[in-house]
Amino acid sequence: MSLNTFGHLFRFTTWGESHGPALGATVDGCPPGIALDEAMLQHWLDKRRPGQNKNTTQRNEPDAVRILSGIYEGQSTGTPIQLMIENTDQRSKDYGDIAQTFRPGHADITYHQKYGLRDPRGGGRSSARETAARVAAGGVARAALAALVPGVEIKGYMVAMGEMEIDRTRFDWDAIEGNDFWIPDAAAAPEWEAYLQKLRKDHNSVGAVVEVVARGVPAGLGAPVYGKLDTDLAAAMMSINAVKGVEIGEGMAAARLTGTDNADEIFMGEAGPEYGSNHAGGILGGISTGQEVVVRFAVKPTSSILSPRRSIRIDGTPIEVVTKGRHDPCVGIRAVPVAEAMMACVILDHLLLHRGQVGDGPRGQIG
Amino acid sequence: MSLNTFGHLFRFTTWGESHGPALGATVDGCPPGIALDEAMLQHWLDKRRPGQNKNTTQRNEPDAVRILSGIYEGQSTGTPIQLMIENTDQRSKDYGDIAQTFRPGHADITYHQKYGLRDPRGGGRSSARETAARVAAGGVARAALAALVPGVEIKGYMVAMGEMEIDRTRFDWDAIEGNDFWIPDAAAAPEWEAYLQKLRKDHNSVGAVVEVVARGVPAGLGAPVYGKLDTDLAAAMMSINAVKGVEIGEGMAAARLTGTDNADEIFMGEAGPEYGSNHAGGILGGISTGQEVVVRFAVKPTSSILSPRRSIRIDGTPIEVVTKGRHDPCVGIRAVPVAEAMMACVILDHLLLHRGQVGDGPRGQIG
C-alpha cells in the first residue's frame, strides 16, 4: 500500500502539515555505505526554498533538514533514514478566515468531503510544503546514484510559463542555474521577469511547463507492465501539487505524428546501440534505452490569488474568497527542484529493482 | 510490489505473451456478492477485439474469456478471480525474421537489454494483446461498480487522430458507440475513414488522443499524497502500450491559463456543492469533487509499419526493418475500451480504499 509512500525498493513516506511543528520524509531502502550528511541534502533544499527566489512566495522558511536516523559516521547503514524539517515561519493569522471556507481550486473542499475535517492552515497536508520533504528524499537518492551510477546527471528547467515559451533553438544547458526561472536561455529571463511582475500586480497567477531530463541512465531500467519507468515517472510528477498533465518524449504531440516521423531509428555505435532521434523520450516499452530520459509536466496556475472568486462556506452559504497572505504568482518555478528530486528517486528505485530481479547491469549484449 | 500488478485493494495481475497459449488477469480484492459471468466480461472484450473494427488489425482472435475461479452460483465470492483468454490465431510465420532484429519504436531492444532474452513473437509480453486482459479485469470492476455505486457511467472516445480533431461544439455523447472511431460526432466519421485508409495505403501509421470520462463518481475518492486519484489514473493510462502523455482536465493547456481563467468557482446546489466549470477534470488535491472525471492521453503512432526503417540486429549489424504481417494504422482506436477498463478499475479501487480507511460515503457534510 502506498497512500503516502512513493517507490518500490527505494521508497519514502512523507508526513507533515504546512503549519504543524515539522514535516519530513522517512526514507527506506537506501543502499548501505552511501556517503550522506545534512549539508548534501541542504544543498537541494536551498534551491527550492521560498524566499530564495524573488519570484516565489515570500514565506521565509530556512527549511533546515536534520537527519535523525539511518546514518553512522557519515554513511548510510541501510536502515530507514528519517529526514525532518521544522516549520518556523507559519503566520497562522494569514489563514484565519479559511477554516470555514473552501478556496476554489484548492483541496479544501475535497479534504473536507473525504475526511470530515482538515487542518486548514496553509492547506494542511495538501500544501506544497510537502514537496520540501520530497526534495530532501531526492537528495538521498542523488547521493546513492552518484555512488552507484556515476555519470547520471539530472536537470530540470522551465519551458513555458503562461504566454512565455522558450526558444529551443537557443537552448543552453549551462544557463539554467543562472537565472531565477531556471530557463535554458539567459537572454529571455528579463522578458519572463516583466511578464511575471505584471501578473503579480494584477493579483493573478499563471501556469507553467517544467521539463526534467536525466542523462547517463543505463539501458534496461523499468519493470513492465505496471512498474514501467514511464508509468512511475508519470505517477511521480502527477503527484506533485497542481500538476495536470505529464508527457514522456514527444508527449501529447505524438498523437499528431505519423509512424515514419516518430520512429527513432537504431544504429550501432562504438559503445553500443545509438539512436537517430529521441521521440520516445528515452523509454521504449517502459524500459530505458540509455538515451536521455525526457519528462515534461504542466502546473496549473496557483489558485491562491488575490482576485475574488465565488465559493461557499461549510454551511453552504455563498462567499467571495480573496486569499490574503503570501502567494506564488507561478508555482511552476518551485516545481523544478521537486521534479529533479522525483526523477532521482524513480531512477534509483528502478536501478535497485533491476538488479534485484535481474542482477547488475543490462543482461542482453548487443554487437 | 506491483511490477505486473495494478491497484491497491482491487488489484489485478496480468500475464501472458502474444503468442503463448493464453493470457489473462488474476483479479484480487473484488467485493463478494457481485453478480458476474463470462457473458458480462465478453461484452467488453468484443468491443476491443481485433477484427471487430475494420480499421484495426485483422488478427482474428475471438478473445473468449473464461472465468476459472472466484465465482459461485453467479456471484463473486471475494476470492481471486482468474480470467483466461486463449490465443488461437497466432501466425508465427509472420514474425519469423524478428528474433534477431530490433524493430524501431518497439520494446524489442529494451527487453533484450533488460532480460537478456525475449519472446519475439508478436512482441511477446510487450504486445498490446496484454490489454485484452485489462479489459477483462475492467469488466469485473464495472460489475462491482454497478452494484456498489449505481449511477457511475464510464465512456471513452477519440478526440484526435493525426491531423483529425473533433469539433467539440458538435459533441454528441450518444454518437460514440455508433461509429468505428468511437468519436462523439457521427458526421465526421467518413472523413476520418478516408484519412485512415490513405495512411494504410501509404504503409504508414498515425497517433491519436483518447479521452475517457467517468460520471457519477462520488466526491471524496483518492488517497493523497501518493495514492491520489489523478496519480493512479496517470499511471493507469501511461502503462498502456504506446501512451506518451496523460492529462487531467485542462491538462497541458493549464500551463497557459491564468488563475482567474482556471478557477472552478463553487456554488451550493440542491443536492450539494456544484461547480461553475471543470478545468480541474473532477479532481482537486488528488480527490474527486463529484464532477466528471476527465482523463485524456496520447497514443503514439504504431511502430509496426511496412515502410522500411533502419535498425540493427542483435550482433550489431545494420538492417532495414519492414514489419510484415497484420498491423494497425492507428492503435489509438483500440485503446478506447482499454482506457474505460482502467478507469473502472481505478475508481472501484478508490471506492474500496476510501471505505476502508474512512468508511462509507464522504464524511464531510456541506450545507
Added chain:
Amino acid sequence: MSLNTFGHLFRFTTWGESHGPALGATVDGCPPGIALDEAMLQHWLDKRRPGQNKNTTQRNEPDAVRILSGIYEGQSTGTPIQLMIENTDQRSKDYGDIAQTFRPGHADITYHQKYGLRDPRGGGRSSARETAARVAAGGVARAALAALVPGVEIKGYMVAMGEMEIDRTRFDWDAIEGNDFWIPDAAAAPEWEAYLQKLRKDHNSVGAVVEVVARGVPAGLGAPVYGKLDTDLAAAMMSINAVKGVEIGEGMAAARLTGTDNADEIFMGEAGPEYGSNHAGGILGGISTGQEVVVRFAVKPTSSILSPRRSIRIDGTPIEVVTKGRHDPCVGIRAVPVAEAMMACVILDHLLLHRGQVGDGPRGQIG
C-alpha cells in the same frame, strides 16, 4: 497489498477453488534466463499429490501443471509465469449436505460471516488444494535457486505425529525420501503406520509437526525490521492450512533456556565465521547467518472426521456433522512438500531483495 499474494520481489498469487475448473499460481518477479519446464514442476507436485501416499486422502487428482506464460524456449523471460492445474476428480456429491452447514474446525462459518457466501464444495478457496499451487510456485523458486545459488538444499520432514515423535539421535537425512511419512528414521515408519491406521479405523485424525531445513543459504539474507527472514518464514508457514504454531531454531523451547545455554558462540573457520551451535536456527536479528535455517510448525488434526460433531446450520438450528467423503487422518504429511515450497520461495525472494538493496553477496567481510 498481499491478500492473495505472497512475497516481495519474487511473488506469487494463488487462485482457485477446490471444485472449480482449475487452480493455479501467477508467479511474478522470477529472474530471467532460468531453465524451466513443466516436468520440473511436476516433479514437486507428484511428491504432494493425493493418492501418491496411501496415508493421505484418496482423491485421485493427477495435479498436472501447465505453464501458460513467462517461458520461451525453455527459459524464464522475466515476465509473469502462469501455472495452472486443472481439477479433474471433484466428487461434488460427497459434499452435497454441506452447503447449509458449518463443519466445526473448518473455515465454513468464518467465510460465511466474512463474505456472506462461499463455495461450499470441498472447502472452496479454504481447501488445502490451494497448496498445490504453492508447490508449483515453489518449483519455480527451486529452479531459480539452483541457478543463482547452487548449493542451496531444502528438505522437509515430519518430526512428530500425535503421540509419535522421532528420535533425533537416529536422525538420518537420507531416509526421508524413502518412507511414506518423510521421517528421518526408516526403522520408525512401521510404528507410525500402525498408529495412523488405527486412527483411520477410529474415524479420527491427529496433528503433526513438520520441520523444514535449508542448507547452503548465504549469510546476509533478510530485511529488518518487518521483512526479517524469520518474519517472512513465520508468515509463510502460518498461512498454510491448519497450521497453529511456527518455530525458528529452538522455538518455544528458547523460553526455558538461559543465556549461557542458548548462546551460539562464534569461531573463525577457513571459509568464514562458524558457530558452535545453532539454537538460533540460522537467523540472527532477522538475517541469515549462513548456518542451516531451521523452521518448524505444527499442523492441527484434520477437522474433517467421520465422528459426529455438534454444530449449527446457517439458520441457526443445531445439527450433528459427520463429514463423509475422502479425508486425511493426518494432513501434516502433505504439508511437507508445501513447507519446502514456501521455504524455497522465501529464500529466493530474500536473495533478490538483498541484491536489490545491497548488491550481490554479503557486503561485510570478516577475517
Added chain:
Amino acid sequence: MSLNTFGHLFRFTTWGESHGPALGATVDGCPPGIALDEAMLQHWLDKRRPGQNKNTTQRNEPDAVRILSGIYEGQSTGTPIQLMIENTDQRSKDYGDIAQTFRPGHADITYHQKYGLRDPRGGGRSSARETAARVAAGGVARAALAALVPGVEIKGYMVAMGEMEIDRTRFDWDAIEGNDFWIPDAAAAPEWEAYLQKLRKDHNSVGAVVEVVARGVPAGLGAPVYGKLDTDLAAAMMSINAVKGVEIGEGMAAARLTGTDNADEIFMGEAGPEYGSNHAGGILGGISTGQEVVVRFAVKPTSSILSPRRSIRIDGTPIEVVTKGRHDPCVGIRAVPVAEAMMACVILDHLLLHRGQVGDGPRGQIG
C-alpha cells in the same frame, strides 16, 4: 514493499537507532476523526519504559513521545501521523569495545555481513528500543479501535519465564496489571522475583513466553490466503526482537491432539454463534470467529550477559565477549506491552481491510 513498514491499510514505518538522536514511527492510514493526543500514547509507553520496572534494564529513558503531524484540534486528520521519541540516556561509553566485535546471539555479525557496516552503539537499528516506536504506533491503533469497535479489549501477560510457569487454574485477569511480571497470578510474583534476582546475580538471563489476548473482536476479520489474521499476527510477533516461536490457540500442542479433542463445537447463542471451546485461538481459516483471539510467543534469553562468551572480531581473531552496561535478565517482560501494541495494530488493520473489500460488519447472517 514492507521492509521497515508493517501493515496493509493501517500501517507504520519505524525508524531510529538505539543511540541516534531519536526514533519513531510514521503511521499512515489512521481513520480520520479519532481523538488522539500525546498523553494517550504516553500512557502505553510508560508501561514499557526501561526503569519503570525494577526487573528490566536500568537505562533511564523518559520515552517522551511527540506527535509531529496528522492531528488537528485533537483529532486525526487521516494524514500521516509522525511519532517521535528522542533518545536522551545513551551511555555510549558502555559500548566502546563493541565496534570491532560481534556479540554472540546478537545481530552484530549479520548486520555487518549484510550491510558492510553498522551502528554498533546499543545494537543500532537491531536494538529493542525500536519497540518503543511500535508501542507508540499501537497507541494510535488502540485509540482508533476504541472509537470504531468499542468493546475490543487487548491484554498481554507472561505465562512462563525460564523454569517458572503460571498455574492456569489460578488465572486472574485482574491481577495482571498489579505485579512487575504482568502475570495473572499475584501470589506467584514473589517466587518469580526471587528466581530472576538469582539470575541477575549469576550474570545470566532467561527466556519467556508471553500471551496476548484480544476480546470483543468481531467475526470476519482476516484476508485469506496470505493476509490471514493469524499470518499477520505471526509476522507481527516474530518481528519482535528475540522472538523464536509464535502460536495461535493450542499452538504447537495442536500436533499432539486428535480431531475429536481439538474440535471446537458450534452452538447457537442469543446473539449469534457460540463455541464450546477455543482450541483454535479465535481464528478459523485465517478469519476471526468472534471468540478471544489468543496468540503466544517465546522470547529467547537475552544475549547481552555478563558471562564471557567466545566470539571473533571483524578481523577474525578470537575474543571473549563480556557485555558490560545495562542489561535485561529477561527481555520477555518488556515484550508484553509490545505484543499488545502489535495486536492492536493488526486488528485495526484488518478491520479497515474488511470494510474496504467487503463493507462494514460481517456480511453473513446466521440464525
